[in-house]
Amino acid sequence: MSRKINHGKVRRYLTGISSLLFLGLLFLTVSCFEEDKLDTPVNAVDEPVSDLDKYIDENFVQKYGIAIRYKFVDNFVDPGQRVAPPKLELVRPMLDFVDEFWVGVFADAPGGEEFFRSYVPAELVFLGGPIFNGDGTQTLGTADAGARITFTDVNSFDLTDEEWLTRQLNIVYHEFSHTVHQQFKLPTAFEEITSSGYSSAGSWFNVTEEQALQRGYVTPYATSSPNEDFAETVAFYMFDKDFFDTYITLEENCTTAACEDRNEGRKFVLEKLNSIKDHYLKVTGVDLDDLRAAVQSRL
Numbered sequence: 001m002s003r004k005i006n007h008g009k010v011r012r013y014l015t016g017i018s019s020l021l022f023l024g025l026l027f028l029t030v031s032c033f034e035e036d037k038l039d040t041p042v043n044a045v046d047e048p049v050s051d052l053d054k055y056i057d058e059n060f061v062q063k064y065g066i067a068i069r070y071k072f073v074d075n076f077v078d079p080g081q082r083v084a085p086p087k088l089e090l091v092r093p094m095l096d097f098v099d100e101f102w103v104g105v106f107a108d109a110p111g112g113e114e115f116f117r118s119y120v121p122a123e124l125v126f127l128g129g130p131i132f133n134g135d136g137t138q139t140l141g142t143a144d145a146g147a148r149i150t151f152t153d154v155n156s157f158d159l160t161d162e163e164w165l166t167r168q169l170n171i172v173y174h175e176f177s178h179t180v181h182q183q184f185k186l187p188t189a190f191e192e193i194t195s196s197g198y199s200s201a202g203s204w205f206n207v208t209e210e211q212a213l214q215r216g217y218v219t220p221y222a223t224s225s226p227n228e229d230f231a232e233t234v235a236f237y238m239f240d241k242d243f244f245d246t247y248i249t250l251e252e253n254c255t256t257a258a259c260e261d262r263n264e265g266r267k268f269v270l271e272k273l274n275s276i277k278d279h280y281l282k283v284t285g286v287d288l289d290d291l292r293a294a295v296q297s298r299l
Contacts, residue, residue, distance in 0.1 A: 052092060069125040076125045076150060084128035086154035094126055094154050101298060102172045109290035119179045123148040128155040149175045173235035180280060181230050187279035191226035194268050199223040214261040216268025218247055233272055238295045
């Protein structure tokens, strides 16, 4: 499932891109060879194993069964899409980010490491830049049936850049939370809480931040489907330090219809959050409050 971004606040991330600009030309050099003989033996050449690959093997492959893909990026995007590979010098820092803000978070929460080991995807893919879509959105990350999580924009790595950090935190928590509903379904009647507020197909990016909150969603993208609503709510609850002030705490002394609508939306967000927390604990054995505490202690 794709995690996309929307116009508005920094952490929502839709960039209004009307058309994809090609920034370079692809040169194809064609060489001519004599006709190959089919019975000519081919000598296989083993690719040298770098220190980085040894680190990945020891700390991710052997330890958790996670393969890290940072080469041959064309294999991990749709036909026609082109994404730059990550800069080699940024792969290790990105791995450290994953280790601290994802692996470490679940290791800190009671029962978290057991759940993590049981459902961690088999592959993490690092892409150097974002993936541009025909509808004017950018794909920040994807989760493929719990088997792969793709991180984009690795080449902008900067832990001091709040915008970049927020995007990456959203990717990891949003995409991994899809595992819960894929394995255990959504909480009972979750989609009924704000059933009338979901967007029509392909139109979530026309919803404003204000409209989303008034409908009972943490972001416009959450209005795109119940599954994305679940994932967005989990992700923002975990990393957004202002979650309660923004999405839960009611404004006092409302004198406008907009204020009253926001407060009504916050009641829906709280109802959904409580439903998610109960379900998460029941099916995974992990308390979402413990995960949030582990994340917040790192920020």
